[in-house]
Amino acid sequence: MPFIVGLTGGIGSGKSAASDWFAAQGIEIIDADVIAHQIVAKGQPALEQIKEKFGDWVLTAEGEMDRAAMRAHVFAHPNALIDLEDITHPAVREHAKQALQTATSPYVILSAPLLLESAEAGLAKLCQRVLVIDVNEDLQLARAGARDQQSHDKIKAIMANQLSRHDRVAQADDVIINEADLDALYAKLQPLHEQYLQLASTYR
Template sequence: MQFIVGLTGGIGSGKTVASDWFAQQGIVIVDADVVAHQVVAAGQPLLAQIQQHFGAWVINQAGELDRRALREHIFNDPSAKQQLEAITHPAIRAEILKQLQAAQSPYVILVSPLLFETGQHQLTQRNVLIDATTELQRQRASQRDQQSHAQIEKIIATQMPRQHKQQHADDIVLNDGDLSHLYQQLATLHQQYLQYAQQATQPPQ
């Protein structure tokens, strides 16, 4: 059985930098955000379902999902967010499972900003939180995404509070320094995960 590690963190915490490092070690990465884009790509049945539910305005001129318009809509209407999730989450979960099972590496990492919120942690054997102070998150997100302060605050508000994530995580990586500090912590975890994966595949005595 494949040993699956969940990797999460709030906006601006450094999830992508961390998952990129694991990928460089030869570990297969299944990214929930990437999967969420794949299942609603142009021509996918799920896109037609979203259009049918919300209206033609959710499709842009290129025949693709108008993410910005939909994001603004669900930010202003919590019930619309629940409706969208009811349509998309089962398909996202099924595709994540498919990709996890097909992964060919000593262990596999499921990267998801909403790992705990969506119950995706139920698919994993171990969970690591890439952690940073809320102030650092705001600073990095504004530099990286050129998003407004209000947009960043809305995203932070929709994610599980930092303290709750810490309680759910098996491993916590504090990303409050330079890259070498981050990589040092990841290297230690990588060795542990290799051991866990090896133990998980050994037949019982």
């Protein structure tokens, strides 16, 4: 396994912008969100398990996962989320591990919104360091609302399912406060990139 830096942050924190910057430096990005979509693609074993658990209604006429129906079901039945994650999270971890083993950049970024939450703890355990992109809640609401065109109530519901800022930061090795523009963010990432290169060079 290469030297792995876990990257996380609440909704609207700028985690994706940080991830894109690392990618521009030639660092491979393993994105748990991308993997989560891949594992429930048509014909994948995880999607078949979900159908067996919940019923045929989880599939569209084309045999793909009906995400809107699943979101509504999980919202109405909180325990259903636990059942869903029992299927998807082990598959995400396994695919992430496979991707990490084939990575060739000096170090690798493992990006996951729920890296530190209990259900995703298996991902955090893969990392040598954890980097949190932090931002105040007012900015989270403003940025996420502008980006996703979602209501503040929906964004607050997403935030409620994530760790609090305090708890997330408490578990981080490195924290970047991202409350200015992109240039300011990039300037803060540069020394961390150099640090990670140094750490990776002595890691084995």
